[in-house]
Amino acid sequence: MEISKDTSKSKSAFFSLILASLKGISQVIFIDRAVSGAIILLAISISSYSLGIITLLSSVIGTLIGKIGGAHENSVSTGLYGYNSVLTGMALTLFLTGPSKWIIALFGAAIAAIFSAAMVHFLKNTAIPILTFPFIILTWFMLLSSYRLKAFQLSNTLIPQSLRQWELNIAGKVNWTEGIFNGIGQIFFLDNILSGILLFIAVFWAGWRFGLYAVIGNAVALFTSYGLGGEHSLILMGLYGYNAILTALAVALVYKTNDNRYALLTGILAACLTVPLTASISTWLLPYGIPTLTMPFVLCTWLFLGARKVFTKM
Structure with a gap:
């Protein structure tokens, strides 16, 4: 009888961990829904099954550290200690190479959860959210380590370039369809139209307002970058869209109050x-x-949320 109870408790704990981990994936775009997290994980796995595995493992690691570390139960169960781990694990997997990159990626995911906890403490009196700041700083530092530590090897996709030789290339047409779906896809480093479609489904699953504001943010980025003469290849790849989507969701919806x-x-x-x-x-x-990464999103969101402390109707 006791064995049966222990087994039941173990299954319940495992199920709770998986649910929280899926929410850790969806919390990258402010969504507290395991179904949306599962759809996002599917979108990632379609693009790369190995990246999908790293995504899930990173979220599990971040969630476990939050739980074992004694963080507030609601914060852990809603995935708030998973999303920075998810992005860090994914980024280090994609932007590093060599035999150690998998270990470094999962180690980075663990440190991201600890960094998140520290940032929550530092900002608790400001009522300003940490957003993806731990992921950004940690990933930058670990990638820059490649210039001094042999175990950290930059991927060939990251090529240092001299500004003296840089030329802006705005030739060619913009494929707006690819720009739309790549914009949301780049939140998870994806350049795949099918993955982008699934991500929109995941966002709309959380509510029509989430979907609408994501569409608005993406459209704003497309038209603004094109109007300002941005490089067409970057617009096509969605590299101007993903920060705008996250910022629009954060400022216009997630952190909005009735006074705004x-x-x-x-x-x-x-x-x-x-x-x-x-x-x-x-x-x-x-x-x-x-x-x-998502530094433009973090800076713009902090700017406007900070301004709201004074301009309360914004």
Whole structure:
């Protein structure tokens, strides 16, 4: 009888861990739904099954560290200690090469959860969310380690370039369909139309407002980057879209209160701002060959959420 109870408890604990881990994946786009997390995991696995495995393992690791470490139960169960681990594990898998990259990626996922906890403590009195800041800083530092530590080997996709030799190429037509679906796909480093379609399904599953604001953020990025003369290949790949989508969701919906009557307008403005910020940060990092990641999203969201402390109607 006791063995049966222990088995039941073990199954329940395992089921709870998987649910929380799936939510850790969906929390990358502010969604607290295991079904959306499963759809996102499917979208990633369609693009690369090995990346899908790393994604799930990274979320499980982050969730376990939160649980074992004694974090607030609700924070753990809703996946708030998984999403930075997910992005860190994925990024290090994609941007590193060599026999140690899998170990480094999973180690990075573990450190991301600890970093997240530290950031929660540092920002608790400001009421400003940590967003994906732990993932960004940790990933940048670990990629930059490649210049001094042999175990860290940059992928051939990351090529340091001199600004003196840089030329802006805006020739050719923009395939708007690819730009639309790659924009949301790049949140998870995906360049696959089918994966992009599944990600939109995952977002709409969380609610029509989530889907609508994601579409608005993506459209704003496409038109702003094209209007400002952005490089067409980058627009096509969705590299201006993903930060705008996350920012629009954060400013206009997720962190909106009843007092913020102009939330949609400020969300659109914030999404627009991510475009020149993406261009400037990518230029700044060009000599190191380091990706921009979601830093434009974090900076723009922090800017507008901070301003709301004074401009309460924004």
